[in-house]
Amino acid sequence: MSPGKKIRIKRLFKDGRALIVALDHGRRHGPIPGIEDMASTLEKVLEGRPDAVMLTPAMIQRYHELLSNVFVVARIDGTGTTRSQDETDDRLISSVARAVYSGADAVSVMIYPGSRNESMLWEKLARVVEEAEPLGIPVMAEVVPKPPVFTSVDAEVVAYGARIAAELGADIVKTVYASDFSIVTKKTPVPVVVLGASKAPLSEVLSKVEEAVKSGAAGAAIGRNIFQHESPDRVVKALMEIIHGGASHLEVLKKYSLS
Numbered sequence: 001m002s003p004g005k006k007i008r009i010k011r012l013f014k015d016g017r018a019l020i021v022a023l024d025h026g027r028r029h030g031p032i033p034g035i036e037d038m039a040s041t042l043e044k045v046l047e048g049r050p051d052a053v054m055l056t057p058a059m060i061q062r063y064h065e066l067l068s069n070v071f072v073v074a075r076i077d078g079t080g081t082t083r084s085q086d087e088t089d090d091r092l093i094s095s096v097a098r099a100v101y102s103g104a105d106a107v108s109v110m111i112y113p114g115s116r117n118e119s120m121l122w123e124k125l126a127r128v129v130e131e132a133e134p135l136g137i138p139v140m141a142e143v144v145p146k147p148p149v150f151t152s153v154d155a156e157v158v159a160y161g162a163r164i165a166a167e168l169g170a171d172i173v174k175t176v177y178a179s180d181f182s183i184v185t186k187k188t189p190v191p192v193v194v195l196g197a198s199k200a201p202l203s204e205v206l207s208k209v210e211e212a213v214k215s216g217a218a219g220a221a222i223g224r225n226i227f228q229h230e231s232p233d234r235v236v237k238a239l240m241e242i243i244h245g246g247a248s249h250l251e252v253l254k255k256y257s258l259s
């Protein structure tokens with residue numbers, strides 16, 4: 001691995017773990033609640049001092065003045081939207097070089113194993129890995145198994161996709177949580193972070209992250225359950241204590257008066 005990648009991965013996973021706040025939803029969902037005004041959302045999220053945020057390159061450029069003290073992941077695909085005919089047809093919206101020009105410290109692309117577009121998506125990952133290598137930029141693969149092949153998801157299915165992503169050169173895998181998650185972390189030779197989901201009771205989200213970390217996950221990438229909460233900064237602080245301090249979800253719910 002290049003020194004650049006090594007340095008950047010260590011900056012993200014300082015103690016081996018990280019919380020990435022995902023704020024890239026606009027490119028797929030449009031202006032959903034919580035991200036209508038990105039500057040104020042970013043300010044609230046950053047008050048909690050997360051390890052990283054994730055945005056599209058164009059949004060990094062627009063809001064760069066707020067981003068000098070946080071690791072920035074660029075989401076560099078996004079042609080598959082929630083209203084497009086096939087959201088798994090998710091192609092690049094930026095080169096790695098343009099993401100770096102914008103201020104990115106790492107890049108991320110989506111993979112939907114089992115979908116009709118699977119081959120195109122794996123090729124996208126391989127090409128991004130190739131472009132990122134000489135720039136020393138880590139690549140995160142977001143692996144979300146989908147029909148028609150995967151109509152349900154368990155740890156073996158998640159491990160299948162996560163392992164292929166690592167074999168193709170992903171430096172970090174972001175994927176869905178499944179029970180027995182240690183099956184995924186043991187079979188994937190790179191850090192694995194769990195992704196969030198649509199808004200759910202906070203105790204469920206925090207307990208999922210607690211379980212994932214206990215099963216060897218290197219942290220989490222959470223969006224809506226942070227920025228759609230009335231106090232994003234307190235949710236970030238609670239997640240940081242679970243991820244870095246080994247706190248339980250019950251402890252942090254009480255400590256930060258969260259519900």
Ligand SMILES: O=C(CO)COP(=O)(O)O
Binds near residue numbers: 022023024195221
């Ligand atoms: O990483 C994510 C989107 O890029 C996760 O976001 P959610 O937590 O809102 O599902």
